[in-house]
Amino acid sequence: MRTVFFISDRTGITAEALGNSLLTQFPEIEFKRVNLAFIDSLKKAKTVANLIQEASQTDGQPALIFSTQVSNEYQKLLENSGGVFFYFFFCFFFSKMEKTLDAKSSHEMGLSHGIGNKNTYSGRIDSINFALNNDDGVNTKNYESADIILTGVSRSGKTPTCLFLALQYGIYAANYPLIEEDLNTINLPSILKKYKNKLYGLSINPVRLQNIRDERRSNSGYASIEQCRKEVRRAEDMFIQNEVPFIDTSHISIEEIASRILQKSKLERRY
Numbered sequence: 001m002r003t004v005f006f007i008s009d010r011t012g013i014t015a016e017a018l019g020n021s022l023l024t025q026f027p028e029i030e031f032k033r034v035n036l037a038f039i040d041s042l043k044k045a046k047t048v049a050n051l052i053q054e055a056s057q058t059d060g061q062p063a064l065i066f067s068t069q070v071s072n073e074y075q076k077l078l079e080n081s082g083g084v085f086f087y088f089f090f091c092f093f094f095s096k097m098e099k100t101l102d103a104k105s106s107h108e109m110g111l112s113h114g115i116g117n118k119n120t121y122s123g124r125i126d127s128i129n130f131a132l133n134n135d136d137g138v139n140t141k142n143y144e145s146a147d148i149i150l151t152g153v154s155r156s157g158k159t160p161t162c163l164f165l166a167l168q169y170g171i172y173a174a175n176y177p178l179i180e181e182d183l184n185t186i187n188l189p190s191i192l193k194k195y196k197n198k199l200y201g202l203s204i205n206p207v208r209l210q211n212i213r214d215e216r217r218s219n220s221g222y223a224s225i226e227q228c229r230k231e232v233r234r235a236e237d238m239f240i241q242n243e244v245p246f247i248d249t250s251h252i253s254i255e256e257i258a259s260r261i262l263q264k265s266k267l268e269r270r271y
Contacts, residue, residue, distance in 0.1 A: 003032045003055040003063040007048060007078065009070055012037035018088050019066030031064075045074040049081035056082045120170075120271045127166035127173075127270065134174035135159055140191050143174055147267055149195055150175040152202035153183075153231040154222075155212045157249040157257060161202065164258045170270030171262075183234040186241045200261050201239040201246030206232045208250045 004023065006016040012035050023031055034055075036048055055063045063083040069075045079085045098104055134142050136159065143149055148171060150158045158175035165171040182189045192199060204212075206228040213223035221227055239246040245264055249257055261267075 001030050001032050001059060002061065003034060003059055005048070005052060005055075005063055005065045005067075005083065006033065006035045007039055007065060007067040007069060008037050009040045009068070009074070010038065012068075015066045015068045015088060019064075019086070022066075022086075039069065039074065042073065042077075045069075045071075045077045049077050052078070052081040052083045123271045124167065124170050127170045128163065130172045131162040131166040131174070135162065137176040137191075140174075140176070143191075143195050143198070145172060146174040146195070146198055147172040147270075148200055148261065148265055149173075149192070149198045150200055150202055150261075151178060151192065151244075152246075153178050153204070153209070153228075153235050155209060155216070156202040156204045157254070158202055160254050161249075161257050161261070164254045165261070168255075168258065168269075169262065169267075171267060172270075178231070178235050178238070180231075183231055183238070186234075186238055188238065188242050188244075196242065196244070199244045200265060201235065201244050202257075203232060203236050203239070203246050203248050205248065205250035 004019065006012050006019050008015045016035060020033075023029075034051075036051075039045055039048055052063050052065060065078060065081070065083040065085045066088065067075065067078060067085065068088050069078065075087065130142070130145070133139055134146065148165070150162060150173065152158055154177050158177065162173035162175050165173040176189070176192060178189070188196065188199075206225060209228040209232060210223055210225045213220075213228065217223050236246065238244070247257060247260055247264075252260075262269075
């Protein structure tokens, strides 16, 4: 077991994302992950340094430290804590950026995850609200305003993908579930026909779908492998017949699903 610290003066999202990207390259090693956000004072930095020292002593090997700290003072304190320090971005790029842009950096904490431009922030909130209000076919009257409408069988990943598109890219994403009645015909549901150019299908391996459904409604007809196979087959037939592009979500992350959909749909981030 190797202890890993993700340390930031703000949310820690950047340190965690980049650090985990590196850690996934070592699947044979077990890591204990510790996320420490909002380390924005000398007192907090000293407490973290002590935690790193204790973890290194307990493990019998130096802890790994992934940090996006802006403060040079806090950074040096963490560097001397006895762990192996990985510092993302700032110390390597500030001077080059300042020279290139002929301007001085503010060195302010938390700007990348702050509100920043208020219009951009409000726009992202609006996108998230749109995804929530137009989830699962509940409110189809707003489809005209949607940038994209995801469709597929139940539990194929529509809702999390819509929310990620909204949060990360500001996309107005709605979704419509294909139910038994819809799948009795190869034609698109009537509500979707006039929005065909906005449709993108999500498919999934039937065995994977069964596992997901079984966690929700164990030993039900809804979760049976026969039902899953039938729904997936009919949904894919519908997509192919109506020339709706679709993606298999079985073994790829929400991030990759969203990225591929954006690329294929030629959508651009709003914010």
